Amino acid sequence: MSTAVDIAGPSSPDQAHSSAKIPNEPLRPSLKRSSHPYTLSHYISTPSPAVDVKGLIQPSPAQEQRPAQPSNSKPRRAPSWPDMWESPSGLHLAHAAELLMRAGLLALTPATTEQASLGAQSSQPAKKEAAEAKGGKGDGEGGGSGPEEEEEDSSGCSTDFQPFLGAWFPFSPALFPLTGFQMGGGHWRSAAVGAEGIEGLVAEGYSPGSLGGGGGGRRKRKRCGECVPCRRQTNCEQCSSCRNRKRGHQICKYRKCEELKRKPGGPGFDSRVSGFDLRGSDFTLGLAQERSNGALDG
């Protein structure tokens, strides 16, 4: 949950008074919701006898032989594919995908990137149609809160994740914890998966370069809008950033987004993995568990 933000931030002279100005609005429902029984950390920390993931999936020799990744790589280096896939989170996401495939939830997907992109493109219009048929809420601002999103999230998650798990899954979900991306954190439009998904990442500040691709252009990430600093509405006018605004070009230190403080791929992101609210993956994991239980039972 995003409530995991460090609310014990710096106590500026202004903090107390300005925290009163922080809108005490509730977290959006999508962040509060946890409709499935298990979190990702549950799967990581407590192997479930009901779904023995490791028993289902044989680790590849490469994974078995792979030594622990030294964390001395430079923060700016975007995680390579193998890095992400074999990271703790990525590995479990791979497990989740495997579980889904075995449980019949996941349609097998094109192996080539070309096919993958085709699949992603074709999945999007289909999804749009489905959304429109559902009630004409086709526009992209579905990322907002509301009962509709609630419904979509709880009932349509598996379908939402099919493009992820197919063409896009190897990319995006593994990327989320590593980049600090928050699903439901305001950057993501829930209906935007597939081709729009990757565009979303790029558009929201994840440059092709930071995504591991070429390009090298640097894009600005956006504030999450939900952490305590983001909720502050006033500058302290006392910190160095405020006093040095003209030359510093920096937002007030006490308003600096917690997410932006973390460097993509940096250690701060590592720590996020355990506490990361990977709702989608958790949900699919839960689904996979239910399905596989049923499937295994007959």
Added chain:
DNA sequence: TCCAACGTTTCC
């Protein structure tokens, strides 16, 4: 075009 602020580089 201006401005806020993110990202990178440089300095200490």
Added chain:
DNA sequence: GGAAACGTTGGA
């Protein structure tokens, strides 16, 4: 490693 300075991006 943190702060300052500056380039740059993105929105109004």
